[in-house]
Amino acid sequence: MSRAAIFATLGSTLVLSPQAFAEFLSDSKASVEFRNFYFNRDFRQDNAPQSKQDEWAQGFLLRYESGYTEGTIGVGVDALGLLGVKLDSSPDRAGSGLLPRDREKVHGAPDSYSELGLTAKLRASKSVLKVGTLQPKLPAVLANDSRLLPQTFEGAHLNSNEFAGLTLDGGRLRQVSQRDSSNREDMTVTTGNARGIVASNTSDQFDFAGLNYKWTPQLSTGYSYAKLDGLYSQHIANLVHVLPITTGQSLKTDLRYARSDDDGHSNVDNRALGAMLTYTFSGHSLGAGYQSMSGDTGFAYIGGTDAFLVNFVQIGDFANRDEKSWQARYDYDFAALGLPGLTFMTRYLTGDNIELGAGRPEGREWERDTDIGYVVQSGPLKNVGLKWRNATVRTSHFGNDLDENRLILSYVLPLW
Known part of the structure; x- marks a missing residue:
């Protein structure tokens, strides 16, 4: 839907009676998030084309969500205003994903960039149709929000909860705005690393459909279908089960399977x-993961998005051709020690058996991540969050060796 059509939809709500318009206003909410982000990535391999990526920026994220007008079909509108401001960058240190990148490395990142997204929404019973700017979080497509500003899409998304325990989703995406850009563009399939995917064009049509059924409070299963027109089609099945053991202890099982095939202009x-x-007890969580790739290529997903994979982590996705990978993870919530808001996470992943082509040795890689975060719980600084993210990656016979640090200071201010 064009922005003009969205405004027309909004305008139609304004001529409704005051009574019908009451819920539209009374249920609305707005907030602004301040996100200060410092990113440093050092490349450690020999002959690296760039020694490091090092940038600092300030983000402002204004979010507005209206309620719905009264009646059988409720009408509403959402708005998303994004502004990124450069604090420090240079052409030889660009490319962190915080700021738009000058591909010619002449002028460097712009001083600022911005985006306005509008979404019309219709609600009937327990179903909601949204048309306009979207940030889907589904197995088929996971919009990325790991930098200064989030990735957004233009399209339509229908979500339905008409039947107890059953959630249905479906829709079509037309274009994407990447996290370091304010431009709308056609979508691509993720390539690079050693995944072996070759795609000859882009696409302006991504169709998705999915269902998730909650059999019990502890067990849910799901199925998703996705098709990036002309590039790939995909079927995804997943299961999540949480087994209560004793008070404060549980074992969570997360199983995922996906099959991806080409759709005419790729080799997927x-x-x-x-x-x-994941075993959880007394503030501790111990996790162990395994991931296996098979077929002629690695895993396929829309460029710039997150991958629905258990071993998709801070830097790597461990989704190269024929790769087998393991993960060990530990989390601790310091609320168990009387320090709510303080959290810690560390994990280690290793992957091998990566097919690099005839005559080349097997590829290997490993990644180590550590996150420490704190959110102020009370006082004048309540809800101010600080997070430090550290990662180390090493590869054999392919890819980048790198050390990375991210420092993120954030605050969400409710406006009403």
Whole structure:
């Protein structure tokens, strides 16, 4: 839907009676998030084309969500205003994903960039149709929000909860605005690394459909279908089960399987299997994961998005051709020690058996991540959050060796 059509939809709500318009206003909410982000990535391999990526920026994210007008079909509108401001960058240190990048490395990142997104929404019973700017979080497509500003899409998304325990989703995406850009563009399939995917064009049509059924409070299963027109089609099945053991203890099982095939203008051919087990007790969480790739290529997903994989982490996705990978993870919530808001996470992943082509040795890689975060719980600084993210990656016979640090200071201010 064009922005003009969205405004027309909004305008139609304004001529409704005051009574019908009451819920539209009374249920609305707005907030602004301040996100200060410092990013440093040092490339450690020999002959790296760039020694480091090092940038600092300030983001402002204004979010507005209206309620719905009264009646059988409720009408509403959402708005998203994004502004990124450069604090420090240079052409030889660009490319962190915080700021738009000058591909010629002459002028460097712009001083600022911005985006306005509008979304019309219709609600009937327990179903909601949204048309306009979207940030889908579904197995088929996971919009990325790991930098200064989030990735957004233009399209339509229908979500339905008409039947108890059953959630249905479906829709079509037309274009994407990447996290370091304010431009709308056609979508691509993720390539690079050693995944072996070759795609000859882009696409302005991504169709998705999915269902998730909650059999019990502890067990849910899901199925998703996705098709990036002309590039790939995909089937995804997943299962999540939480087994209560005793008070404060549980075992979570997360199983995922995906099959991806080409759709005319790529060579996509992949089967991805993943499993993650997490044991939680007294503020501690211990996790172990396994992921396996098979087929002629690695895993396929829209360029710039997150991958629905158990071993998709801070930097790597461990989704290269024929790769087998393991993960060990530990989390601790310091609320168990009387320090709510303070959290810690560390994990280690290793992958091998990566097919690099005839005559080349097997590829290997490993990644180590550590996150420490704190959110102020009370006082004048309540809800101010600070997070430090550290990562180290090393590869054999392909890819980048790098050390990375991210420092993120954030605050969400409710406006009403």
